[in-house]
Amino acid sequence: MSKSLVELTPVETVACCAPLGRQPLPAAAAERIAPLLKALADPVRLRLLSLVASHVGGEACVCDLNDAFDLSQPTISHHLKVLHECGLLGRSKRGVWVYYRVEPGPLADLGALIGGVAT
Amino acid sequence: MSKSLVELTPVETVACCAPLGRQPLPAAAAERIAPLLKALADPVRLRLLSLVASHVGGEACVCDLNDAFDLSQPTISHHLKVLHECGLLGRSKRGVWVYYRVEPGPLADLGALIGGVAT
DNA sequence: CCCACACATCGACGGATGTCAATATCGATG
DNA sequence: CATCGATATTGACATCCGTCGATGTGTGGG
Secondary structure (H helix, E strand, O other): OOOOHHHOOHHHHOOOOOOEOOOOOOHHHHHHHHHHHHHHOOHHHHHHHHHHHHEHHHEEEHHHHHHOOOOOHHHHHHHHHHHHHOOOEEEEEEOOEEEEEEOHHHHHHHHHHHHHHOO | OOOOHHHOOHHHHOOOOOOEOOOOOOHHHHHHHHHHHHHHOOHHHHHHHHHHHHEHHHEEEHHHHHHOOOOOHHHHHHHHHHHHHOOOEEEEEEOOEEEEEEOHHHHHHHHHHHHHHOO
């Protein structure tokens, strides 16, 4: 090469690209957020979440959720577990029945973050 | 059974569950939204989207995006294709270079929908 | 005490997904 | 035209994911 690296100006090193106007999402934040989105990225889980949120009192029992889908009971149980383990659904047992409720915090944070990228 | 079905009251048919306070997300809407969330549900794609949005002028060329990750060029190209095909990133070729820009509409809609489930 | 019921867990299977190396395409340049 | 550099496509591979049937767990009732 005819020039030493230290002589390269910024314009020469970025011939095609515009500079950054703000800090992009850090890798660590992306790794933390992606699992939440992955939990939401399924039609059945989206409907489950919405169905729980639509119930009066903010909670729904599993027997009611099972009936809303043409899927086996273990499959619904699996989806509820996924939503529960990532913090989007809370769980409480009362007698024989199990009730799930939407945790509003994570969902609101996600919505703000997604909407915020569009600026 | 000792009673005919028409004699069952609502209370008897829903012993454990609360009624619905509003309409849940229709299945068709869930099927339409889930692919967008699936596209977002990857740390690399989240960072790609944020990185494009962070560039001055709202667009970034691929060579710049490649350098931001420890991944092969085909892998970045694949992720950009996923984001482009679901409508989250726009693409324009200028000379040898390809520029991607964030489409604000779908992202804003998604953010509102996610935040809206929490009510 | 045993059974029925509500829900969770396990194991298996097929299909989708993220990654890479190799190769193709396509515009610019000499 | 030959070549180079930027980006896309292809094919292969390992892994992950959604689904089911079978089974386990715990509670309430007779």
